[in-house]
Amino acid sequence: MWSRSRTLAVVAVAAVAGLGLAGCGFQPLYGNNTTTATGTKLSEAMSSVDVQPIPGRVGQKVRNELIFANTGGGNAAAPRYRLKIALRERDIQQLVQVTGNAQGQVYQLQARYTLLDVASGQVIHQGQAVSRAPYERFQEVFSNIRARYNAEDRAAKTVSESIKSQLAAYLATT
Template identity: 50%
Template structure:
């Protein structure tokens, strides 16, 4: 113990170490309680299953996805989205007889980024918004509707060809994101509802 400014000071190193160890134990207890609560919540939810396991009807989700026909989408970017979805649903193999049709409408927007004082933009962002419908071919009933969005940025250059190539690359990246999002949403729906 020491005497400082009229107060008796104890061994501060010991009390600080005790305080830190108590806080550490307290945080560990709280984390364990949260993990136990999350485990109980998940165990009570009997509907959790792997996305590409079997569906609620017992059929393979992969086989159900192979039975989805992707309707044509106009434009170069639409063709990119369609091709990605076809490859994702069939794996590049032969297509199963189609039971569903996936109709997609794309909207593209280009936004200027990093605008200089002169008004020139040094970069742009391509945004693709897709609205889709999954239709049952047997009765033409819409089973699911949804939206997917993809964004990709690119730099602008002095050369025209470089700008066009950079924009195409950004469109392709945004299209891949949209296709992946739609595939995941449709697979989740088919796994749980069809």
């Protein structure tokens, strides 16, 4: 059992540590007043990222998610950066029965991206994001197609959120 003095000591240490961290320059990544190292608002820098078209249904989903996340549904700023994304899709069979049929599958989406400076054409940042979305297989064909589409949509959303976070972290420090 903790005594009252011990509890007060822990609270005092936590308060001193909190005060020490208050001046360390920490700022939230998605705050209203978050600025980049150059002094521009992070939201403006993110809205100036031109997301290039990505082939396929899943590619279009990733692109749409990124555009909406970067602009908030508003108008995009004049492009200062160009984002190129290459996707790789894969199905991993799970729960394989004796007959060879798989009851469950995992849809894996891997994205490799490159951020270029529009003015110079130089690559300024590269990265990747991976998402896995499980789904069940059924006897009905339509159910299988619908389950696969749902898994693709979930994976596309996760990948786009990961890319957005990586870009925001990079742009906040440059």
